[in-house]
Amino acid sequence: MAISFLCFCLITLASLIFFAKKIKHLKWNLPPSPPKFPVIGNLHQIGELPHRSLQHLAERYGPVMLLHFGFVPVTVVSSREAAEEVLRTHDLDCCSRPKLVGTRLLSRNFKDLDALFQHVIDDHLNPGRSKEHEDIIDSMLDAIHKEGKDSSLELIIDHIKGFLANIFLAGIDTGALTMIWAMTELVKNPKLIKKVQGEIREQLGSNKARITEEDIDKVPYLKMVIKETFRLHPAAPLILPRETMAHIKVQGYDIPPKRRILVNVSAIGRDPKLWTNPEEFDPERFMDSSVDYRGQHYELLPFGSGRRICPGMPMGIAAVELGLLNLLYFFDWKLPDGMTHKDIDTEEAGTLTIVKKVPLQLVPVRVQ
Numbered sequence: 001m002a003i004s005f006l007c008f009c010l011i012t013l014a015s016l017i018f019f020a021k022k023i024k025h026l027k028w029n030l031p032p033s034p035p036k037f038p039v040i041g042n043l044h045q046i047g048e049l050p051h052r053s054l055q056h057l058a059e060r061y062g063p064v065m066l067l068h069f070g071f072v073p074v075t076v077v078s079s080r081e082a083a084e085e086v087l088r089t090h091d092l093d094c095c096s097r098p099k100l101v102g103t104r105l106l107s108r109n110f111k112d113l114d115a116l117f118q119h120v121i122d123d124h125l126n127p128g129r130s131k132e133h134e135d136i137i138d139s140m141l142d143a144i145h146k147e148g149k150d151s152s153l154e155l156i157i158d159h160i161k162g163f164l165a166n167i168f169l170a171g172i173d174t175g176a177l178t179m180i181w182a183m184t185e186l187v188k189n190p191k192l193i194k195k196v197q198g199e200i201r202e203q204l205g206s207n208k209a210r211i212t213e214e215d216i217d218k219v220p221y222l223k224m225v226i227k228e229t230f231r232l233h234p235a236a237p238l239i240l241p242r243e244t245m246a247h248i249k250v251q252g253y254d255i256p257p258k259r260r261i262l263v264n265v266s267a268i269g270r271d272p273k274l275w276t277n278p279e280e281f282d283p284e285r286f287m288d289s290s291v292d293y294r295g296q297h298y299e300l301l302p303f304g305s306g307r308r309i310c311p312g313m314p315m316g317i318a319a320v321e322l323g324l325l326n327l328l329y330f331f332d333w334k335l336p337d338g339m340t341h342k343d344i345d346t347e348e349a350g351t352l353t354i355v356k357k358v359p360l361q362l363v364p365v366r367v368q
């Protein structure tokens with residue numbers, strides 16, 4: 001008898017909690033959602049290029065949408081205003097990252113890379129190594145030796161490996177593919193490449209042996225080309241997923257804690273409400289504009305913004321600026337035989353980072 005009464009009480013309590021939660025949810029103003037299927041949710045609406053599918057869905061369902069990737073609810077944000085609310089107003093409550101399959105995959109790759117990193121470090125520790133071209137690993141190893149605490153050496157070597165992993169996995173790919181997109185857009189438009197190379201060679205003179213960091217400030221048109229590349233081809237079009245740590249409201253919609261948020265910076269970069277002829281590669285749109293890509297202007301967010309903004313941003317920008325300046329100063333670029341600039345396309349591939357689907361093939365001609 002006592003057991004039946006206890007069961008009755010427990011069931012009543014569980015039902016009350018369940019209905020209380022339901023009533024609370026009913027009061028919430030949830031973002032609009034495209035119709036979904038059981039189990040797969042909205043996955044059938046996400047094509048090979050998620051940022052593009054999400055952009056098209058946002059055109060129909062609005063700048064704040066609630067989707068379900070299988071059973072996982074994901075809020076997708078696709079306007080400057082909503083991005084600012086997530087990344088600035090609610091920065092602290094949105095600065096967590098969900099545990100993702102991708103993160104696990106990266107850590108598995110990291111194990112494979114570990115041997116390579118150890119090899120690079122051993123190479124730097126070789127006493128016979130030339131000291132002529134010292135790099136950041138030499139500086140970090142110097143710092144370890146100056147500390148002179150052998151017991152902490154292993155830990156610090158692990159830090160160097162972590163640093164190399166960050167550069168490998170987050171840095172090199174993003175910088176390289178940004179340069180490829182910039183070169184693609186330039187060779188597609190012979191007037192543009194002529195203009196940017198004209199500026200560079202006029203400003204730097206004709207017989208420089210090496211490009212230096214000071215040269216970057218002499219080439220404003222190249223800087224606009226890079227801005228325009230970040231607008232049309234952000235390396236990570238959905239930045240990296242965030243997760244809410246508290247209940248927040250974005251554009252009046254409720255987003256509960258532990259909810260994934262994707263910010264579609266690619267869609268914002270092509271929003272016709274913000275940009276004239278958004279699909280056109282036109283560096284001159286930045287001529288008299290103060291809009292910059294360092295996380296303060298929410299219409300242009302290739303590096304994200306707020307507490308979790310890309311920590312490698314200065315290095316990424318320097319790599320793209322110096323890389324392009326070298327390519328455009330020292331070389332002219334021809335297309336392979338039989339191809340014209342009209343054959344160059346901008347078809348995309350990839351999910352987390354976006355590459356050119358058909359690899360760009362160019363023939364360098366050394367400028368004397």
Ligand code: HEM
Nearest residue numbers: 170171174175235239240302303304305308309310312316
């Ligand atoms: C053109 C080059 C690069 C681009 C476009 C880029 C873009 C991004 C973006 C969009 C994010 C997510 C930011 C957010 O959630 O708000 C990010 C995060 C990150 N980036 Fe970069 N990145 C670049 C270069 C680099 C470099 C060179 C490094 C390392 C040396 C680096 C290391 C990282 C790391 C470690 C994170 C994760 C930060 C965190 O979770 O707190 N990135 N990057």
